Every structure is written in structure tokens, then in C-alpha cells.
Amino acid sequence: MAVELETARPFFSRQVTKEAIVEIAMSERLVIFAGAGVTLDRSGLGWSEFVSGLLEDYIENGEQRSRVLERMRDLQSASVAAQLYQKNHGESFRDRLTDRLRVLLYNGGQWQKGRLATNLATLLLVMNQKRSQDDGDGVGGSCIVTPNYDDYIFQELVEVVRRQSEDNPDLSLGDPLLEFPTEIDPLSFSSVRKGELGYSQELAMAAWISDDDFPRAVDSTCIHLHGFVPRSHQPGPKGSVSEYRHPVVSEQDYFITAEYSFGALNKLFSQASVLIVGASMTDPPLLRALAATAEEATREGRRRYALVPMQDGLGAADKASLQKMIRERYQHFGVKPVFADYYGQAQQFIEEVTVCAQLSKPSEYQRSELRYGKRLSDWWNSWSVEIAQDEETDWQWLFHELLNTAVVALSALLESSADEKFKIELWIRTSPQHTREMKLWATSLGTLADEELSRTAQISSDSEYTSIQAFIAGRPVTRSLGENDKSQRWRTYVGLPLTWKPPEGGTITVGAITIASMSAGSDSSLNSSANKHKRAQAIEFIDDLGSTLVSPSAEDWHSYCDEIMGTLFEEEFEDD
Template identity: 35%
Template sequence: MTSIDEDPFFHRREIRDLIVEIAQLQRICIYGGAGITINRSTLSWATMVDTILAPNVRDDKLRYLIIRKLGNLQAASIAAQLFEDSVEYGQTGNYARDRMVDMLRYRIYSRGSWVDGRLAQNIAYLAYSMVSYRNDRSVCLVTPNYDDYLFEALEEIRQNDKVIARQPVAKRPVPIHHPTTSDPLSDKNSTTPAGWLRRVNSKFFSPGSLNLVHLHGRIAAHPDELERYPVVSEADYTTTADITERALCELLRRSSALFVGTSMMDSPLVNALRSTRSLGFQRYALVCTQDKPELKDREYRRLATKRFDQLDVVPIYHDYYIHSAQFLEEVRTAALLPDPNEYKEHAASMRYGSRLTKWWSGWDLRNKDGMEGHQRACHELLRLGLDIVRLTLRAPSSEALKIEMWIRWKPNEKRTMQLWATSTGPWLDPYSMREAVIPTDDEYISVMAFRNGHPTRWPPPHSPIQKGRWKSFLSIPIWYDEQKQGEVPVGVITLASSRSGSDGSLSSDASQTKLSACMPRLRTVAKGIIEPLRAADDHFSRPIDEAIAELNHP
């Protein structure tokens, strides 16, 4: 078990040891739970249940009460039955399910690309890296989620001719599997799922293989032959529980496992873990304590860990949601080394802390001729970016907007962020920058977004109007990767509006297309500010000039 420690997460010895252990596994099953969907779209299971309840229960407060008091699964049963009740004479038996699928499809994929947390992406990079660098490894990705985010991430790497570990990825699409060869909810299904998995086991864990298993159905952005009806209601879960459990047992009997973004409370998963204990395979679970302050108490954590002991799983407690995706990136970094044990060496240049310190040293060189001129140029870049963002959003002149850039500050000395530049600047004293402590400061949305590890809008929908001039915010964490040596989070760029979250350009009802179009522009601005100097640079202006050119000629 990882200890309760005041040291930063990636500086702890036991975390480095776990990174190297996982990086050396020959066969691994990566189980991605609902946290991947939330990280990529902000959609929780409760939100999706609300989506399929809404057509037949119009009262917002009543839907909220049903979901809160009865629970997600029970509320989903109500939604499913209401759809079945609405089937008219002459309509097919699948009409109700088809309507639910269409509503869920729209809800999942209409969010736009502005919500783009890195969990799915980093799982895909880790999987491809492990099987492409050493051809004796195999990876199987497993998810109960309906969405296609994992497959999309895998396909983006493949179709863009990405090179990982000095090897091009395989040209064929990653195979998508289901625990049955037909609809798991079909009465006519006669396929034995465990038998099916045994027959294809040689494909699943043959050297160099990479597979994706959808346990509870699949809703693709564009329907295809591998789409399956989702498991939604209590009746669905009862029908498929045995299928899911046996499928998981077949996988866990033959492979180590890493659990990401899951509470590990689903009965089929718990039963499968219990049934496959003590078989000699390592099993790990990433457990975030960001919204669970009780897990920071030593005795509470000791007792909570006993549950993981029952399941033969090693919990990896981490402080913030951003650590989940970053942990996967660190495993990938170690897995690509000739000897992953090099990652544990104190002076290793590829470790997280070393890469972050190297970035800071290079960035701080931009201030070698004085901070004032450099900071003033960054203010001006933010103003140019703001003009372009305003046009993209079609924001009215009566709506005030601003952009701020927060940067990790002296990360080798402290865990803080500083407000480096703003479109409302410059200020006379560059040393009067606001500073926020990452572990404890909840005053700034930029710090909250950094801890979340994905773009974050504030305030949440239906919140009271915020006090002060700036009433709604969109904050985007920014990563830096020098020559593909491993990404590190180095800052946050924040767009703020003077209008509330209900009627401004950043409202929950604002066009997702407009917000998505803003993201690359904001990231271009951020890149111009956070990029360190290169060896050939003799002035801070080169990254800023490149950003201006890209903004003017996208």
C-alpha cells in the first residue's frame, strides 16, 4: 500500500517502484471505468440516466429526486419501462431501446471536443507503446462504458501514422470484442461467453496483440456493425451479470490488471476478482483522494485498504484526478526505456520531477534579460488571442472577456502556480503576481482545473450567479513534451466572462462547436507562453512570434 506522505506524489519512492513494476508486465488487462467517460466528456452515469428519463419525466426537480433517492440503476429501470410503455402497436420490439440509444448517442457525442481530458488518450498511448516497443507483450483494454472514447483514441494514433518507441503502430484497427458474438440482451443468444473468450484467448494474449472489450454494449458516434445495445436497467444487469463475470474471470486468470477510473463496486467485477485471487498476477487500482478527504486519514486508509486486500488488488492512492492520466504517462515513459529500472535512479533525467525541472530551467531562461519585457510580450499575445477568441465565440461587445495564463512556478522548490500574464495587463510590478498553492488553494478555478486534469467550466449548471465582475470561466490545463520524452503539466490558460453561466458565451447552453473551435486557439496562445528556449534561441520572442503566426494563419 502507498503511504500517506507529504511528499509530492511522483517523488515518493513507492510510487516510482510501482511505475516500474507495471512497466515491466508482459501481459496486462487495463480496465477503464466510468471515470474515463467523465474525464473525456464530464458526463456521469447519473447525467446519462437523467437524459433517458427527461422525455417522459419533464419536471427537473422530480427527476433529480428520483435519481438521488432511488439510485442511478433504479432510476434507469424507470426510464427503460417508460420507453417500453410508449411503444405503439406495429412498432418493433426494439423501438424503445433504439430511442434510448439515439438519445444517449446524442448526449455523449454532442459535447464537442472542448472537453478532452487525457485518460483515454494516455491509456491508448500506453497500450500501443507496450506492444510496439517489445513484441513479447500483450494488452487488453476492457470497459463497461458505452462510449467509443478508448477506440477513438486508439484509432487517432493509428490513422495519424504515429510513431511510438521508434516503431510505427500497426495499420489494422484494434479489434473490438464483446463477451458474446451477438447482442448480449438477445433472447436468441446461444453463445457461451466464457467459451468464446477461451476460443479467442490465443488472440487476446498472443505476443504483440492489442484488443478492446466492451462489457456492457457499445454506442458509437456513427453506428456500425459492432454496435451493441447498452446494459441500462436492473433487468439488463441481471440478465448480463453472469456473462460479464465469466468474461472478466477469463481475462483475469491470464493477465495482470490495472484498474483506472472505477470504484470497483460492480458485483460482477468484485466476484471475478474474488474468483481469480492468488493466481500469481499483479493487480493494481488507481484510487483518487481528491474528493475523499477521509482517505487522507491514516487509520481510515488502513481500514479501507483491507477491502482491496480481500480482492488481491494493490491500491495506488493519489492526490488529484490529474495524477491518474499522468501515472499512465509515467508507466509509458518507463516502459520505453531499455531497462525500466533506470526510471527509479535518483538522477534519472526521464523521471517526472526531472522533466518538470528541465522545463522550468528552459522557460526561466526567457527572463534572462529581465522579466518585464518578457511578461509584457506575453500580455500582448493574450490580447491578440482574446480578439480571435471573441470572434470565434461571436461574443457581444457588452460581454467583457479576459484570458489569464497561470504557470507552474519553481516546481523544484514548491507546489505553486502563479498568474504570469493576463489580457487585461500589463501591471507595473511583475513581482506582484498572484500565487496559488496547488494542494490547498480553492479560490482560483485555474488551480481547480489543474487538479482535475481536464478542461473545467465554472460555475456548474444551475449554480447561483457568482459575485464579482467575472462570473463564468473555462480553464484548460496545458502540458509540455520535449521531443516526446514524456508530457508534464506546466500551466493553465483560463478564459473568463463577465456574464453568468446561464447567459454568457461560456454558458452550458453555449454552442459546443464554438467552444471546441476556441480550444486550439487558446492552446496556441498557451504554447507561445510556456515553451522554453531552445539552444539556438537568444531571445524570449521566438515562441511568441510562432504563436502569433499560427493565430494569424491557422
């Protein structure tokens, strides 16, 4: 009963959440299993969308394709796609299928990305740096292992290491290391032959499998289990970001590679604590490796956690019952679930583990001035006093003017038609010590006469407000009304979460900003497939504006406002 009552509290207020943060941060060695949720957080696409994209050339009608996919499991549909590619492209089918996946992964742009991949890369670097400082560069360290195809995590590792090297030239940081379970691609035609009992291979496992000190703390290692599809299609040297491995797509592909994936995971799980993020605990090699190493992990005191978002709209009783069942199943594999309320809390959880790991005494995180709740309260106390309640400035007017000016700039950046009308709304996380709600703080449509009468809404997964949906997702979200839906004036929405990073570190989400258009569907410049680059520029501009609006620094505010207001009233000043 105590556990069930605990989950009724806000996620970061729960004792079980705080204990998990501390225990993970104090791990000497940590294996982070990063599942498909990391790709979804960066691209906005899940496995179903990728399979649909593979089938697009064969089932052109989108609605029909969706109906077909609803009646087949994703992996079964992927096998259909692989078979169709093989019929049409012969022995080059894997290359053609990979080319199509590359388009799906990267052609949509990065404007919808969340912070999960970045936070995982940062956590890995922090854990390894601490290990190196305590025990030397040659000791075993932590790593990330993933079944994903994309290079999002590895590219973030490259970027995080680059920034750290520039900021701290004296640090001993090696280049990020890219590894695979086998020495060569198990899905290349030269390494796969079909026998009487199906597919078999004569492949050597990668050398690191038998290295007790792998991964080393001096390296930032990312291991790809199911192939690697970087942005560039040109092959490169081993361990480089352009190295190419065919992706595991079909059921046969999984049969071919399952033993190698298990071997890699079994080696990693037998020597380190484990954190599972963005995965549904259904992958057979993952489950097999967890089961095989469970007894040893318990004996050696290695912690094994899985982050499990429960954003499903269940009632309290049903959710408690489901959580109980999940606990029992995960215990079967020696894993402890940590139940988050929303998908976006995964990236914040990783942020908190990183903050905790950087403390001189991680065990004191729960009482630290840098714990999540204290940082959030400090932001609100500073922002509400320095900005929202500053009696020397008419902030309501200034908020409105900034947003109204942003609408003009937005239209120009999007090169939208004169008929398309926009509005921008700013929503703020208010009084976080006492409530779980957000408030409409300002709008481009006009000033709010009385703050007390401003619209408020609970932070909930079933909220009708795009700003709240973006807040709980932790990444930009879009919403469009059907072209025949005339129930609302505003038809297309793009919501962006807004974050603030205190000087001591530890980014938190404190609000959201939403763009709304009166045009629906493809008629809106926010949706146009031919407008991707312009849309990305416009989104970046609005994101920068929103980040300034939620900053509690009066100095930053006045500097930004002077720049914007100078532009706004330039002609008036010239006339004077």
C-alpha cells in the same frame, strides 16, 4: 505508520508510486480495466448525468429531476428510465434508449476532453510492441477491457496505431480489434427469453474466451463488457468501430449479462497482471473475477493495482484512516491500491508507466533522466531562464499584449455581443522542486508591476481558482456564478490545463490558462448551447496560445510572437 507518512508526500515523489509504475511497466502481459472515469475524463459526464439525460423527457424540470435522483441510486434510476422507454416505445425501446445515450455521449463536443483515453491507448500499444519485439508477433499480449459504452478508447487506439504506422512504416501493426464476451448481442430480443425464474439466454461465449494466446501482442484489443454505442448508428462488420451492441443500463440488464462479463474477466485476469483505472471497485462481475483469480495471481507473481484518487477534502487523520480501510478491502481481492491526490493524476500516472515501459531498462526509471520529477524540474529551469528571465525582452509586456490580442480574437471567434467583456489569465507551476503552488504570471487586463507581488495559490482540490481546478482535473473545467449572484464582476469561467512534451517524450502539465466573462449563465457566449462549434474553435485557439506560452523553446516563442506581433502592429508598420 511508514505507509501513512508516505502518502503525505507529493504523489509522484512517493516510493510506492514509483514502485507501482515500474512493476506495471515490466509486466509481460497487462489487462487494463478502464472504468467510467475514462468516459468522465473525455466527456465531462458521469453516470448520474447520463441517467438524468435519459429521464429528461419524463421529468422536464431539471431541479426536480436532480432531487429525485438524489433519493435513488443511479442504477435504480436507470431501471426507471428503461421501464419508461419500454412503455413508450415497445419492442424498439432499446434502440431509442441507445439513440438518446449516443446524443448524451457525443453531442456535447470534445472540447472538455482530458488525456486519459489517449494515454491508455498509447500504453497498450507500447506494451504490445515491446512484447512483440522480445518474443514475436504471435505471443499473447495486453489489452483494455471496459464496461463503458462509448468508442473513445477504441477510436484512440485507431488513431494511435495510424500515427505509429505513418511514423514507422516498418512496424508490424494490425488494426485495433474490438471484442465482446458473447458472439451476439445478449440484449437483442432474439437472444433473450423470459422464463419462470427470470431472464435466461442460450448464447455462445465468444471464441476468444477459450483461446490461451488471446489477446495477441500484434493486436491492439479493446473488449467492451456492457455494450457499445459508437458515434455512427449504422451497423458494421464484426470488430469494426461501427459495430453496435445495446448498452447495459437497467438492473435487469445487469442480471442478464453478469455471467458473461464474469467469464470474460475471469479469463483475462487468470493470465495477466491487472491495472484498474477510473473504476470504483463496486461492479459485481469485476469483484467476483478478482476474487476467483487472486490466489493464482499471487502464486504466479502477477501484479494487480488499482488507481484510487483521494480528491475528497478529508483531513489528514480521516484520509489516513480511510486509506487503511481501502487497503484492507482491496487486499481481500488481491489488489494493491495506489492513492493519487487528484483525479487528473490518473492520466499522468499512465503517462509515467508508458515512459517507463519504453526505457531499455524499466527498472531504472526511478534514477532515469526521464522520470516525472526530473522532467518537471527541467521544464521550469529552461522556461524560467529562456523565457521568463530573458533580459533582452520585456516579457511582462509581451505576455500582456499576447493575451490582450487573444481577447479580441476570442470575441470574434465566439461572435459575442459587444456588451460581453472577457479577460484571460495565465497561471504557471513555479519552482516545482520546492513548492506545490501556481502563480498568476500574466493577464490580459494589464502588466504586473512586480513579479514578487503576483498572486500565488496552493495546488489544492478546494482552491477557488479555476486555473488550479483545471490543473488538478487534467482537462478543461467550467465554473459559473448564479445569475442572482452579484458578489463578483467575473461570472463565467473556462479553465484549460497546459502541457509540455519534451523532445524525449513524456507529456507533463505545467500550467493553466483561464478565460473569464462578465456575463452570467446562458447570457455568456461561453455557455450558450447554440454556440458549441464556435466555442470549440475558441477553446482550441486559446489552448494553442497557452501551449506556446509555456514552451521553454525561445525559437518557438519568437516565431509565434513575430506572427502575432506582426498582425498586432500591421497598420502601424504600413503607416511608417
